[in-house]
Amino acid sequence: MNEKGLTIVEMIIGMTISVIILMISTSMMVNIFYKDTKSKQSEILSQVKNDLQSEITVGVRWAETLSFSDNELVVDNSIYRLNDGVIEKNGEAITPSSVYIEEFEIDDFSTTLQQKSLRVNIAMRHRDFSSVSDSLEVVVSQRKMEIEEQ
C-alpha cells in the first residue's frame, strides 16, 4: 500500500514547495545578474533612441541629396517629419505611439558647401509616464561620394 501512489494532497504540497523555492531562487538570480534593471518605459525610450540613431546615421551619411528645415529632414526620397509627437517617414510613423517626441531639431556645422554635417537633437518622453524622458544627439556627416582627381 505504501508503494502505490501518492495522494493528491502530497502532490500538491510537493509542487507548491518546489515552486516557491524556484521563484525565490530565480528572482534572486535575475536580480544578481540584472542589477541595472530599468523600468519598462525607459527601455522603450532606449530602443527608440537606438532605432532613430541608426536610421539617421545611415541615411545622412550616404545621402545624395540632403536638406532640412524646422522639424523636417529630407534624405534622398525620404522625408522625416515630426508630426504630433511622432516622427514620420514619408507619412508613416517610425516611432511607437507610446512615445511622445517633443523635439526634432537639426543644425548644419559643415565646413564645406557641398557636403553637410548635421547635428540632430531629439527629445522624447513616455506618453503615459511623462516623467520618464530621454534625449538623443546624433552627429553625422554626409560623405563625399564623387571624388575628382586632377
Place this chain on the structure above:
Amino acid sequence: MINKGAVTLIYMALVTLISVLILTVGYSRFMLSLRRSEAFADTIETSYRAESEINNLLAQLVGGYLTEANFPISESMAFGDTRVEIEARIEDNSQIIDVTASRFFAVNKIRAVRVAYGSGFFNDAEIIIALDCTGSMGNSSGSSEGTSRLQEQTKAVLGFIDNLAVSDYAGNVRMGVAVFGRNSNWLRSVSGQQVRPDAGMTVAEVRQAVYSGFTYPSGSGNLARSRSQSICDELVEDYTNIGAGFNIMNNYFENNPPPSGNAKRVEILISDGEPNTYIRESVCLNRPTCVPCSGNSFPLDYLKCTLADQNTEWTGGRTGMRNPLVDSYVVTVLHNPPAAVVSAIQTYSTEYYNAIYAYQLSEILDRIFESISTSFARTTISRIIPISEE
C-alpha cells in the same frame, strides 16, 4: 494509483518548465538591452572599417602604389572580431572595388568605382604665380639660416620652376609671374618684357626673370633680402592687398582664351600678411554677366570676391570672379593665421596651405607641383545594402 517513478518524472518536467519560463522573462529583457548596445558598437566598427578599407585602396591607386596590373584583387582579413572582404576588378575602363565588413551584429558594404583618364588628357598648362612684394617680406623667415621671407619665397619659386622644367609639361607649359603689394603688376624680365603666359617665354626664360628680379645685385648669386633690394619697389606699392594678386591672375584667365581646349589652368599665390587694403578697379571682365569686385569697403571682402569662383556666392547675391575651371592654390606664411582670413581662403580656394615659417614654402610648392601633375580620374563611392544570404 500512479507509479512513483512517473510522478518523479512529472515533477522534474514541471520544475524545469516553470523555471525556464520564469528565467526567460527576466533574461530576455537583459539580453535585449545587451544586444542593443552590442549592435550599436558593432555598427560603428563595421561602418568605419569598411570606409577605411575602401579609402586605403583608393589612396594607393591615387598615389600610384597600386595600378591596374594589380587587379583583380580578392582578399579576406580580420581586425579583431571584424571580418573584411575586398573584391576589386576592372570592368570596361572602370576600377570597381567592393569592401564588406562584418561583425556579429552588423554588416556594411561599400563600393567605389574609379574611372581613370590618364595624364595624356591635358596637353597644355598655364600657370601663374603671384608673389608677395610687401615690406613685411623683409622680416625673418624663421629658419636657422637667418633668411628673410622674400628670400625663402624666391627659393621656393625657383624650385617650383625647376620641377616644371624637368616634368612632362616642360615643352607645353606657359608660365606667368605677377607681384602684388597695394596693387598688382606683372614681373618684368631684364629686357623689360612682362612675364605673362602669353608672352611666349620658355620656362628657362621665366626662371631667368625671377632670378634677376629677386637677386641683389640683380643677376648675382645673392637673393634679395627685402622689397627695396628687389624689383618689387619698381613694380608695386607697399601695403597688403591680397585681392590684387588674385585680380591680376583671374583677369588674365578671363580675358585670354586658353591655348587649347584641354589646357589646365592654375594660379598660385603666396603671401605673408593679412589683407589690409583693397583697390578700386573699374576693369570689368569680358563676359556677359560682369561683376566687378570694386566698391567693397573691406579688404577681406575684396579678397573673397577675387578668389571665389563664378559659381560660388561669397556674400548674398554676389559670386566671385574666378573661372571655376582655374585651380587656385593659396599659401600663407602666418604664425597665427586669423580665423576669418583662413576661413575665407579655405572656402573659396581649390587648396590652401599654411607655412608657419617661410622656410617651409619650398616643401609646400613641391606638394602643389605634385598635386597639379598627377593624372586625372573620377571616383564614385556608394553604400550597398547587403543582401542576406539566408
Place this chain on the structure above:
Amino acid sequence: MRKSGYLIIEILISIVIFMTVVVAIFSNIATVMVRTKRSGLTFEAGLLLQEEIEATYNIFLRDWTVYPDGEYYPAINTSLGEWTLLDGIENNVRTRYSRKVEIETVCRRPQSHPDSGKIVDCIAGEVDLNSKLIRGVVEWVEKGENKKVETEILLVRTNI
C-alpha cells in the same frame, strides 16, 4: 512513514535537477557578461565617439593640410557656425566622459618595394600625403572601473 520520506527525496531531486539546468543557462550569461562589460552608459559614449569621428571627417574635407599629427577634440566655432579641431583632450564631456581624436600620418612602402603601398611605420616607409589615420577614443569611469570605447578610420584625400 515511507511516503513522507519519498516526498522529501523527490523535492531534493527536483532542486538538484533545477540547479543543474540553472547553472547550464547562467554559465552562458556569465561568459557573455564577463566578455562585454557593457552598460547603459556605453550607448552615450558611442554617440560621442561617432560625433568626433563624423566632425573630423567633415573638417578634413576642406582642411586636409591644416592639422599636424597630435591629439585634438572637436568643437563648434560659433562665429563661423562650423566644426573645428582644438588641441588636446576634452574632459568633462556630459560631466563624466573624456574624449580625443588622434591624427596620425600614414606611411607606406615605396613603389619600388615588392609590398608597394602597404602601411608601415614611418621609419620604414614614405609619407603618403593622400591618407590620414584618425583614431577616436572616449573614456569614462563607471563604478570604479575605467571604461573606454574607441574606433579608427583611414581617410583619403578628396580634394585632389
